[in-house]
Amino acid sequence: MDLGLAGKAVIVTGGASNIGRAISLTFAKEGANLAIAELDEAQGKKVAKQADALGAGGRTIVIKTDVTKLGEVEAMVKKTLDEFGKVDVLVNVVGWDNLMPFTDTTPEFWDKIIALNYRSDLNCIKTILPHMIERKGGNIVSISSDAGRVGEFREAVYSGCKAGVIALSKAVAREVGRHGIRLNVVCPGMTIPTSAEEVSEYSMFKLEGKFIADVGFPPEAKEKMAKSYALRRLGTAQDIANGVIFLASDMASFITGQTLSVSGGYSMM
Numbered sequence: 189m190d191l192g193l194a195g196k197a198v199i200v201t202g203g204a205s206n207i208g209r210a211i212s213l214t215f216a217k218e219g220a221n222l223a224i225a226e227l228d229e230a231q232g233k234k235v236a237k238q239a240d241a242l243g244a245g246g247r248t249i250v251i252k253t254d255v256t257k258l259g260e261v262e263a264m265v266k267k268t269l270d271e272f273g274k275v276d277v278l279v280n281v282v283g284w285d286n287l288m289p290f291t292d293t294t295p296e297f298w299d300k301i302i303a304l305n306y307r308s309d310l311n312c313i314k315t316i317l318p319h320m321i322e323r324k325g326g327n328i329v330s331i332s333s334d335a336g337r338v339g340e341f342r343e344a345v346y347s348g349c350k351a352g353v354i355a356l357s358k359a360v361a362r363e364v365g366r367h368g369i370r371l372n373v374v375c376p377g378m379t380i381p382t383s384a385e386e387v388s389e390y391s392m393f394k395l396e397g398k399f400i401a402d403v404g405f406p407p408e409a410k411e412k413m414a415k416s417y418a419l420r421r422l423g424t425a426q427d428i429a430n431g432v433i434f435l436a437s438d439m440a441s442f443i444t445g446q447t448l449s450v451s452g453g454y455s456m457m
């Protein structure tokens with residue numbers, strides 16, 4: 189099936205690790221031109237090499253960017269436009285959390301969570317919209333979380349930000365739909381990377397340079413978690429990428445302001 193993504197110019201923030209990496213490689217497989225906007229440039233370059241090795245016809249560039257800083261986002265969008273002449277799709281992937289009870293959180297921790305999970309999306313959406321309005325079309329998919337729909341235990345501040353991403357996307361979708369611009373949201377459930385190769389230095393699954401997914405989530409813990417999912421398994425990064433690709437494709441051309449949980453039925457709304 190042709191998803192109509194070949195030759196499209198796509199920005200993926202946080203596109204070098206786990207879910208973002210799978211999203212980058214899936215767009216590359218469809219022949220899209222890709223700008224990976226990443227704090228971890230080295231991991232970005234590894235993913236770019238893998239994307240180019242797919243030989244689907246697109247080109248991948250890596251732009252070192254801190255998406256919490258508006259000036260860096262503006263420079264990243266300018267560079268993408270210089271390289272590809274347009275931006276058809278923006279995928280906001282960057283996000284981060286460290287699980288703890290709300291009573292243990294501090295204002296410094298709130299600032300970090302808000303910057304990485306909400307302000308990052310404000311920066312990217314605000315910067316890309318004038319270009320998309322001028323071109324009378326564009327497509328933005330932001331990664332939230334089921335935590336933003338149901339409110340997750342030990343993820344209070346993160347849950348609030350992820351709920352914010354959903355409401356922000358709906359509100360902006362109402363404002364810019366008349367320009368042919370769509371905004372949708374994908375909410376992953378727990379998506380644990382399977383190897384250190386799949387994650388960047390700044391991944392939530394790395395601590396002090398060490399890959400912690402296998403330590404933090406041993407097989408028994410994963411099995412227990414899977415029982416709370418209707419489909420009785422945890423998601424893969426590819427599962428999430430498939431949802432994103434669908435919403436970014438022409439197959440979803442009449443879908444905007446929607447939130448899609450890709451979480452095996454963990455939340456149903």
Ligand SMILES: NC(=O)c1ccc[n+]([C@@H]2O[C@H](COP(=O)([O-])OP(=O)(O)OC[C@H]3O[C@@H](n4cnc5c(N)ncnc54)[C@H](O)[C@@H]3O)[C@@H](O)[C@H]2O)c1
Nearest residue numbers: 202205206207227254255282283333378379388390391392
């Ligand atoms: N993995 C899960 O279980 C899960 C579940 C629900 C929602 N999510 C959401 O999905 C998204 C991706 O999750 P993941 O597991 O792939 O995360 P990850 O931590 O593995 O990857 C995040 C990527 O963002 C990059 N990054 C971090 N700060 C940055 C910054 N300031 N500027 C630019 N790049 C930056 C990192 O280098 C990394 O490559 C996040 O928004 C997360 O909140 C993840």
